[in-house]
Amino acid sequence: MALTTAETTPALVRDLDFGPAVALSCRECGARYDLGPSFACTECFGPLEIAYEFPKVTREQIAAGPANIWRYRSLLPVPADVTDKPNMAPGWTKLVKADNLARELGLRSLHVKDDSGNPTHSFKDRVVAIAVEAARNFGFHTLSCSSTGNLAGAVTAAAARAGLDACVFIPADLEQAKIVMASVYGGRLVGIDGTYDDVNRFCSELIGDELGDKWGFVNVNLRPYYAEGSKTLAYEIAEQLGWRLPDQIVIPVASGSQLTKIDKGFKELIALGLVEEKPYKIFAAQAEGCSPVSSAYKAGHDVIRPVKPDTIAKSLAIGNPADGPYVLDIARRTGGAVEDVTDAEIVEAIRLLARTEGVFAETAGGVTVGVLRKLAAEGRIDPDAETVVLNTGDGLKTLDAVADQARPAAVIRPSLDAFRTAFA
Amino acid sequence: MALTTAETTPALVRDLDFGPAVALSCRECGARYDLGPSFACTECFGPLEIAYEFPKVTREQIAAGPANIWRYRSLLPVPADVTDKPNMAPGWTKLVKADNLARELGLRSLHVKDDSGNPTHSFKDRVVAIAVEAARNFGFHTLSCSSTGNLAGAVTAAAARAGLDACVFIPADLEQAKIVMASVYGGRLVGIDGTYDDVNRFCSELIGDELGDKWGFVNVNLRPYYAEGSKTLAYEIAEQLGWRLPDQIVIPVASGSQLTKIDKGFKELIALGLVEEKPYKIFAAQAEGCSPVSSAYKAGHDVIRPVKPDTIAKSLAIGNPADGPYVLDIARRTGGAVEDVTDAEIVEAIRLLARTEGVFAETAGGVTVGVLRKLAAEGRIDPDAETVVLNTGDGLKTLDAVADQARPAAVIRPSLDAFRTAFA
Numbered sequence: 001m002a003l004t005t006a007e008t009t010p011a012l013v014r015d016l017d018f019g020p021a022v023a024l025s026c027r028e029c030g031a032r033y034d035l036g037p038s039f040a041c042t043e044c045f046g047p048l049e050i051a052y053e054f055p056k057v058t059r060e061q062i063a064a065g066p067a068n069i070w071r072y073r074s075l076l077p078v079p080a081d082v083t084d085k086p087n088m089a090p091g092w093t094k095l096v097k098a099d100n101l102a103r104e105l106g107l108r109s110l111h112v113k114d115d116s117g118n119p120t121h122s123f124k125d126r127v128v129a130i131a132v133e134a135a136r137n138f139g140f141h142t143l144s145c146s147s148t149g150n151l152a153g154a155v156t157a158a159a160a161r162a163g164l165d166a167c168v169f170i171p172a173d174l175e176q177a178k179i180v181m182a183s184v185y186g187g188r189l190v191g192i193d194g195t196y197d198d199v200n201r202f203c204s205e206l207i208g209d210e211l212g213d214k215w216g217f218v219n220v221n222l223r224p225y226y227a228e229g230s231k232t233l234a235y236e237i238a239e240q241l242g243w244r245l246p247d248q249i250v251i252p253v254a255s256g257s258q259l260t261k262i263d264k265g266f267k268e269l270i271a272l273g274l275v276e277e278k279p280y281k282i283f284a285a286q287a288e289g290c291s292p293v294s295s296a297y298k299a300g301h302d303v304i305r306p307v308k309p310d311t312i313a314k315s316l317a318i319g320n321p322a323d324g325p326y327v328l329d330i331a332r333r334t335g336g337a338v339e340d341v342t343d344a345e346i347v348e349a350i351r352l353l354a355r356t357e358g359v360f361a362e363t364a365g366g367v368t369v370g371v372l373r374k375l376a377a378e379g380r381i382d383p384d385a386e387t388v389v390l391n392t393g394d395g396l397k398t399l400d401a402v403a404d405q406a407r408p409a410a411v412i413r414p415s416l417d418a419f420r421t422a423f424a
Numbered sequence: 425m426a427l428t429t430a431e432t433t434p435a436l437v438r439d440l441d442f443g444p445a446v447a448l449s450c451r452e453c454g455a456r457y458d459l460g461p462s463f464a465c466t467e468c469f470g471p472l473e474i475a476y477e478f479p480k481v482t483r484e485q486i487a488a489g490p491a492n493i494w495r496y497r498s499l500l501p502v503p504a505d506v507t508d509k510p511n512m513a514p515g516w517t518k519l520v521k522a523d524n525l526a527r528e529l530g531l532r533s534l535h536v537k538d539d540s541g542n543p544t545h546s547f548k549d550r551v552v553a554i555a556v557e558a559a560r561n562f563g564f565h566t567l568s569c570s571s572t573g574n575l576a577g578a579v580t581a582a583a584a585r586a587g588l589d590a591c592v593f594i595p596a597d598l599e600q601a602k603i604v605m606a607s608v609y610g611g612r613l614v615g616i617d618g619t620y621d622d623v624n625r626f627c628s629e630l631i632g633d634e635l636g637d638k639w640g641f642v643n644v645n646l647r648p649y650y651a652e653g654s655k656t657l658a659y660e661i662a663e664q665l666g667w668r669l670p671d672q673i674v675i676p677v678a679s680g681s682q683l684t685k686i687d688k689g690f691k692e693l694i695a696l697g698l699v700e701e702k703p704y705k706i707f708a709a710q711a712e713g714c715s716p717v718s719s720a721y722k723a724g725h726d727v728i729r730p731v732k733p734d735t736i737a738k739s740l741a742i743g744n745p746a747d748g749p750y751v752l753d754i755a756r757r758t759g760g761a762v763e764d765v766t767d768a769e770i771v772e773a774i775r776l777l778a779r780t781e782g783v784f785a786e787t788a789g790g791v792t793v794g795v796l797r798k799l800a801a802e803g804r805i806d807p808d809a810e811t812v813v814l815n816t817g818d819g820l821k822t823l824d825a826v827a828d829q830a831r832p833a834a835v836i837r838p839s840l841d842a843f844r845t846a847f848a
Contacts, residue, residue, distance in 0.1 A: 067491050067516065086523060088782055092491065094543070099510060100587065117541060119518070119782065121820070157782030163524065172835045177601075180823050183830040186779035190843070191835035202838035209840055355610035358512055358543065358581030396545070396820040399604050406607040411596045411615035414626035416633055419614070 016137050018050075021077035024224055025051040027326075035077075037138050037221040047322070048224045050077050059243055059274060062235075067092040069126055069232040075268065076232070077225050078133045086161045087132055088154075090125035091232050093117035095240035095388070100356035101369075102387075105376040109386045111246075112369075113237055114359050120181065121394035122315070122362070123258065124154035127229030128218055131155075132162050134225035135216035142167055142215045143187075144206075146199040148254070148315045149178030150362075150393055155218055156185035167215070169199050174314060177397040195309060197319050219255075230258040234265025237388055238275050245275050247385035250283045250372045252364045252392055253293050253338070254316040256323030259284055263330050281336040283381070284327050285371035287311035287363075288340045293324045297331060297338035304328075312343045312401050313363040315393055337380060341370035347401055349373060353391070362393030363401050440561050442474075445501035448648055449475040451750075459501075461562050461645040471746070472648045474501050483667055483698060486659075491516040493550055493656040499692065500656070501649050502557040510585050511556055512578075514549030515656050517541035519664035519812070524780035525793075526811075529800040533810045535670075536793075537661055538783050544605065545818035546739070546786070547682065548578035551653030552642055555579075556586050558649035559640035565589055566639045567611075568630075570623040572678070572739045573602030574786075574817055579642055580609035591639070593623050598738060601821040619733060621743050643679075654682040658689025661812055662699050669699050671809035674707045674796045676788045676816055677717050677762070678740045680747030683708055687754050705760040707805070708751050709795035711735035711787075712764045717748045721762035726752060736767045736825050737787040739817055761804060765794035771825055773797060777815070786817030787825050 016035055024033040028046025039048055057074050065071030069091030070083045083089075095111045102110035115123040128151070135143055142165040145155045152168040159166035166187025170179070171194060183189040192199045206212040207220055218226045238245055245266055251259045263282060269275045286294045289311025292304045304324035309317035321327070331338050341349070346363055349370035354360050361369065372389045375381045395402070412418040440459055448457040452470025463472055481498050489495030493515030494507045507513075518538045526534035539547040552575070559567055566589040569579045576592040583590035590611025594603070595618060607613040616623045630636040631644055642650045662669055669690055675683045687706060693699045710718045713735025716728045728748035733741035745751070755762050765773070770787055773794035778784050785793065796813045799805045819826070836842040 086521075089518065094513065097510075100585070114543075117543070119538075119541070120784070121545075121818075157778075157784070159782075160779050161524070161782040170832075172832070176827065177820055177823060179832065180827055180830040181784060181820065183832065184775065184778045184784055184819065184826055185782055186775075188847075189832045190846070191832040192838045193835060194838045198838045202840075202843075205840055206843065211840065211843065351608065351610075354581075354608045355584050358583075358585040358609055360544070360581070360605060360608055394545075394820070395608065396601055396605065396818070399601060402608055403600065403604055406604040408594075408596070408603065408607065408613045408615040411617060414616045414618045414622045416626075416629055416635065419626075419630065419635065422614075423612075 017079040018077040020052045021050045023051040024048040039223045088119045090118045116394035120153045122150035123392040124151045127226045128154040128158045130229040131218035131222045131226040134222045140216035145218045146203040149174045152182035156187045160185045227257045230261035231265035234262040246388040248281045248387045250368045250389040253284045254318045256321045256327040260326045282334045283336040284338040285368045286340040287313035288342045290317045291340040294338045294340040315364045339371045345370040360395030361391040363398045365391035441503040442501040444476045445474045447475040448472040463647045512543045514542045540818040544577045546574035547816040548575045551650045552578040552582045554653040555642035555646045555650040558646045564640035568641045570627040573598045576606035580611045584609045654685035655689035658686040670812040672705045672811045674792045674813040677708045678742045680745045680751040684750045706758045707760040708762040709792045710764040711737035712766045714741045715764040718762045718764040739788045763795045769794040784819030785815040787822045789815035
């Protein structure tokens with residue numbers, strides 16, 4: 001294997017502290033590189049990911065840690081003193097025991113991993129927190145990203161706390177809540193006339209330009225670090241289940257990165273002896289209006305054909321998902337599936353989750369719960385197996401999805417007679 | 425002292441389990457009553473509150489509890505097995521070390537207690553969780569409330585999870601996010617043509633009518649139980665500071681209940697030997713457009729003159745605050761103060777907190793941070809003392825307050841030239 005030096009300078013390398021991370025490694029050809037702000041293999045153009053030498057770690061050590069993702073810091077590419085630095089300290093969100101929803105779907109044991117409890121109310125706080133440490137390590141002064149909305153808010157908030165500049169890029173037609181959230185923390189919010197894929201391409205250009213010098217694009221040149229943040233979802237689910245893997249899990253797919261990292265996290269827990277080895281099935285969920293991975297799965301293809309998104313699930317509206325092929329692999333290998341639901345089914349699922357469990361999900365949560373419901377109705381998941389479904393965002397950011405249906409039953413004068421008349 | 429029986433039936437009394445709570449006690453005359461769905465003293469019309477016989481409890485026992493308010497269940501009017509019941513399990517929100525904001529305000533040590541991390545993103549989840557247990561104890565089938573918005577969402581969500589019906593009442597002119605959130609969880613949302621005080625009066629009528637039979641109005645007939653939930657803010661702040669009381673704390677005032685209960689919580693911790701006794705100053709914060717308590721404080725009065733609210737801080741817009749006189753007492757007794765800020769100062773403070781700490785507060789958080797800023801600028805708080813400021817809600821619910829100012833810096837085509845032109 002090649003051990004080539006990335007674009008990091010010797011001065012930078014000297015001060016790097018990524019904890020247990022020891023190298024970047026190509027997911028395709030296995031080539032290894034020094035830790036640096038690189039994301040693609042120079043030999044085969046495959047994606048780079050973090051290679052570790054993990055210390056011995058026990059359940060007790062983890063449980064004694066803080067109530068956030070840093071309880072797993074010895075399994076993440078961050079320095080041991082990350083807890084002392086100003087960051088958003090995301091994670092350790094609730095694993096909600098969803099007995100009411102389980103009953104409606106005919107399942108025996110169901111939990112909702114509710115990441116709306118994160119500081120900016122989406123799972124993106126997890127990945128950004130790792131990217132911030134990478135940006136500090138590499139001496140970057142500006143944090144940036146292409147975003148479908150949630151990420152932009154997570155980046156600008158984290159940059160504010162960390163004392164970094166921020167410049168973030170979104171499609172100009174996003175929900176108002178996401179636009180406000182992406183700009184209220186300061187930094188520079190730039191709307192792009194185009195889709196998320198246009199925004200993404202633009203950021204790739206910017207990174208090669210002097211305009212983007214010393215910028216950490218969390219989901220481009222910091223992507224190998226950033227993506228590891230999603231492993232913490234796997235760690236938390238297992239720990240919150242009592243150090244046990246679920247039998248079945250339903251995960252949303254935008255780029256597909258989160259799903260691959262949850263699978264990686266489960267495998268690490270087994271390898272480290274923190275949970276017992278057992279089979280688990282991973283189900284991937286997309287919106288019909290942006291379902292390139294689901295389409296490939298159903299057609300039996302290995303290659304993803306890009307689509308132009310048209311769905312209310314904007315946080316999943318990535319028409320050309322980078323990790324799509326890996327999602328197909330994992331769904332097939334674990335005995336899961338990839339499925340999609342319509343916008344109407346998404347809205348129904350949001351309301352179902354809200355009225356059964358008091359969890360108000362973003363459209364992405366409507367996608368996972370909708371797919372779970374579909375799989376259960378069609379007998380494609382085991383009703384007796386321990387099941388987890390992810391809600392990765394917050395209904396307050398996608399109000400329009402339900403605003404037509406979520407209204408007062410009546411507006412009345414403040415009198416008993418008026419109440420009687422309205423509801424008699 | 426009178427020990428009279430409230431309207432509870434013997435059958436109800438037999439099955440009641442309120443943990444360490446032993447009676448209701450009049451705050452004014454000290455008359456004691458059996459635990460029941462009562463809220464006013466029949467002797468003097470004073471408000472009733474919970475009287476306890478606390479068990480011996482240690483820091484270690486509490487720390488071994490769950491990461492939510494039930495870690496303090498032995499200090500709350502709930503059964504010991506409350507953790508096994510379906511509820512929202514709120515609390516244990518972040519105490520954010522706010523070094524950036526402290527620097528801007530010239531303070532040495534500042535923390536933000538950020539209750540936007542609760543399940544429905546406001547502190548109301550705390551109080552409602554206690555009310556749900558009271559409703560279960562009393563055999564009520566419907567959970568209800570008058571609300572300025574946050575409470576309605578907290579009640580309908582909690583009712584959904586607990587399997588209770590819900591019927592909640594709000595002023596019809598609330599923010600869209602709060603209306604959606606109050607109806608998405610199911611139950612019945614009723615808009616009232618009028619102010620919060622009109623809604624409140626209507627609920628008091630309803631409770632005396634057969635229409636409201638077997639209804640638990642969390643902030644009326646369940647108020648003594650409900651209000652105790654705010655004590656958990658005091659417990660958490662002290663525990664998160666390392667079992668130490670802060671020197672100074674800034675708390676928002678709507679009805680004033682939360683402030684009085686935080687003071688009660690601090691005093692209980694001292695009495696139980698869980699923290700060292702020391703003086704602390706409580707500062708109360710209102711919006712200028714609804715500042716009856718601040719006005720009375722400044723005028724040196726003991727009586728609150730009701731006002732008609734006119735402020736963007738709708739969650740604090742209670743013109744006739746029931747616990748206003750107690751707030752005056754506490755601010756004066758502890759050496760604190762009551763202060764108010766304009767709507768413009770509220771917006772500025774929301775943006776200040778967001779850009780320094782990555783915390784996006786509701787207008788109520790703008791009120792507390794704005795008042796803190798004013799007190800600091802005027803030299804009325806000790807810049808070297810340990811200070812805590814509360815954010816009780818979420819900026820996503822009051823987007824309009826900042827929407828004009830939180831916008832993209834530019835909207836451009838996805839090209840480097842366009843970026844250069846926009847930001848050259």
